[in-house]
Amino acid sequence: MPPRRAPVALNVPIISSKDFCWICVCFLGTVLVLQICVLVSLLGRLAEVRHAGDLQTSVKVSDALDSAELSTSEPNREPFPETAGGVTMDFMAVASAVGSDQDAMTLFVQSYQRATQSQLVLLVEPMVQESDLQNKGLDMTRVKLERVLPLPGLWSTLSREDTHLFFIHQYLQQMPGHVKILQLSDVDDIVFQADPFAWASEQEPGLHLFLDEPGVVVNSGKMWKILEFCYGTQAVYLHAKPRVPAGYMIGSSADVQQFVADLMDEVASKTACHKPGVVNAFANHMAHAAHPGVSLHLHDNRRGPVWSGFHVAANSFESDAENHVINEDGYQYAVLRGYHAHDTLWSNIGRSFEKLSPSQDAEVPDTCAAFFVEACDMPGHDLTHSPKETEAGCCAACTANVACGAFTFSPSRKHCWLKKPFSRKTTNPASDMRCGVRAGDALRGLPPTGVV
Incomplete structure (x- = not known):
C-alpha cells in the first residue's frame, strides 16, 4: 500500500480580529452613506412634487377668483340661472305668503322689486296664478312661486307665525345651488324702502337679527310663559333681554340656514312646548345664547336697517321729505315691518304704490x-x-x-x-x-x- 502524501499548506493570509473589525466598520459606513444619499434624493424629489402641486393649486385659485370677478362685473341677467349644481346667485329672498291675500302679496313684491333687482321665491298655498300677479304690474321673471307641502300633525296646532318659518325651512332643505346672502321673511306687514342686500353685503359675515323698540323685552306675555315652561331656571338669563320680533332675518346663507335648521330641531325636540308663539320664543332663546356654528349679530331698532313699528308710539317715527321712515342718523330704513300699527305710514305706503296696480275696489x-x-x-x-x-x-x-x-x-x-x-x-x-x-x-x- 503506497504511503499517504503529507498535506500541502495553502498560502492564505491570516486576518487578525482587529483588521476584521475595521473592515466591518468601513463596510457599514459605506452602506449608511449610500442610504443617506438615497434618502436625501427622495426628499428633494418630494419637495419638487409638492412645489408643483402648490403652483397648480395657486393657478386654480387664481382662475376661480378671476371667474368670480368676471361674474360680479358682468352679472347674469337671466332669471334663476341654472348650472350643474343648481341655482347660483349672490342674493336671494325667500318669503312665506301662506295665508296672505293677494293685496298683501302684491304690496310686498312691488316694494321688493322697486328696492332691489335680486330674485324672490314666494311660498304659497293654494297656488297663485302668475297671470294674476302679472296683471298687477309685477315682474314675474324675478319671482318664483313655490307651493308648500301640507303641514304635519305636529305643526297644524300652531299659529301662522310659527308655520311661516317651517315652510321656509322646508324649502331651504331642497333649495338647489348656492346663494351668498339669503333673506327670509313673512309677507304680511313688511315693505321695502331700499335694497337690504346692499346693506348686508357690507356687514360682517353671519346671521343678522333685528331687535324691537328699546324697552320691549323677552320677559313679558306668552313668550315668557313658554320659555319658563320649556327651560325653567335656564331661562332666567333671558329675563331682561331685548325681544327679537318674528318675521325677518338676513345674512350669510350658511349661517341663516344653520340657525333655522337648529331652531326647527329645537322645536321638534320639545313637543310638550308646542303652543302658539313657540317658534319665536325659541328663536329669542337661541339669539341671546352662545350658538355654536353661527356667527350672530343683533341690531338696534333705532339704527336700522330694519325697523319694527309694532311697539313704536303711534306715528312718532321720523320721516324725510318723501315720507320714507328714517333712523336717528337720518338714513332711510331698508325694511319696514309692523307698518300697519301707524295709520299715516300705512296711508303713505298705499299711495306710493296705487299707481302701479289696478284698483282693488272696482268690484262687481x-x-x-x-x-x-x-x-x-x-x-x-x-x-x-x-x-x-x-x-x-x-x-x-x-x-x-x-x-x-x-x-x-x-x-x-x-x-x-x-x-x-x-x-x-x-x-x-x-x-x-x-x-x-x-x-x-x-x-x-x-x-x-x-x-x-
Whole structure:
C-alpha cells in the first residue's frame, strides 16, 4: 500500500480580529452613506412634487377668483340661472305668503322689486296664478312661486307665525345651488324702502337679527310663559333681554340656514312646548345664547336697517321729505315691518304704490250679496289687513281668500281686516265699524278675542 502524501499548506493570509473589525466598520459606513444619499434624493424629489402641486393649486385659485370677478362685473341677467349644481346667485329672498291675500302679496313684491333687482321665491298655498300677479304690474321673471307641502300633525296646532318659518325651512332643505346672502321673511306687514342686500353685503359675515323698540323685552306675555315652561331656571338669563320680533332675518346663507335648521330641531325636540308663539320664543332663546356654528349679530331698532313699528308710539317715527321712515342718523330704513300699527305710514305706503296696480275696489256691485253686513266691531282671528276705500272692497277681498269667513271695515281708516270664523259670533256696536259675515259662516261666527 503506497504511503499517504503529507498535506500541502495553502498560502492564505491570516486576518487578525482587529483588521476584521475595521473592515466591518468601513463596510457599514459605506452602506449608511449610500442610504443617506438615497434618502436625501427622495426628499428633494418630494419637495419638487409638492412645489408643483402648490403652483397648480395657486393657478386654480387664481382662475376661480378671476371667474368670480368676471361674474360680479358682468352679472347674469337671466332669471334663476341654472348650472350643474343648481341655482347660483349672490342674493336671494325667500318669503312665506301662506295665508296672505293677494293685496298683501302684491304690496310686498312691488316694494321688493322697486328696492332691489335680486330674485324672490314666494311660498304659497293654494297656488297663485302668475297671470294674476302679472296683471298687477309685477315682474314675474324675478319671482318664483313655490307651493308648500301640507303641514304635519305636529305643526297644524300652531299659529301662522310659527308655520311661516317651517315652510321656509322646508324649502331651504331642497333649495338647489348656492346663494351668498339669503333673506327670509313673512309677507304680511313688511315693505321695502331700499335694497337690504346692499346693506348686508357690507356687514360682517353671519346671521343678522333685528331687535324691537328699546324697552320691549323677552320677559313679558306668552313668550315668557313658554320659555319658563320649556327651560325653567335656564331661562332666567333671558329675563331682561331685548325681544327679537318674528318675521325677518338676513345674512350669510350658511349661517341663516344653520340657525333655522337648529331652531326647527329645537322645536321638534320639545313637543310638550308646542303652543302658539313657540317658534319665536325659541328663536329669542337661541339669539341671546352662545350658538355654536353661527356667527350672530343683533341690531338696534333705532339704527336700522330694519325697523319694527309694532311697539313704536303711534306715528312718532321720523320721516324725510318723501315720507320714507328714517333712523336717528337720518338714513332711510331698508325694511319696514309692523307698518300697519301707524295709520299715516300705512296711508303713505298705499299711495306710493296705487299707481302701479289696478284698483282693488272696482268690484262687481253684488260682491257683498253673499254677506250679512251690519254696524259692529268684530274681534276674531285676523288673517290679514289691507287698505280698502269701500266696504265692497272688503267683500271682494274676503271672497278671494278661501280662509276668510268675515271681515271688519273702518270707513275712517279706509282699512279692511279679514277674519277667520271659529266658534261663535260676537257683535259689539261701534259707530265707525262695519262687519260682514259670509252667509255660510254666519252660524259659526268668530271668537270674542277683544282685539281687532
